[in-house]
Amino acid sequence: MSTLALFIVLLLVVTGALFLGAIGYLTDRHPRLAKPLDACATWAQVLIALANLLVALR
Helix, strand or coil: CCHHHHHHHHHHHHHHHHHHHHHHHHHHHCCCCCCHHHHHHHHHHHHHHHHHHHHHHC
């Protein structure tokens, strides 16, 4: 892998972790929105599916 590809993967991992943390925080502060772990797990599955799609199309 090139350095650029590794940098993009690192950027996606960090961004995904921050995004999931934000969703967990928001649902924890407003519990009627969703259960925190369910919301994070759902969005984690969506991000993993998108990453798999990107890898498959490459």
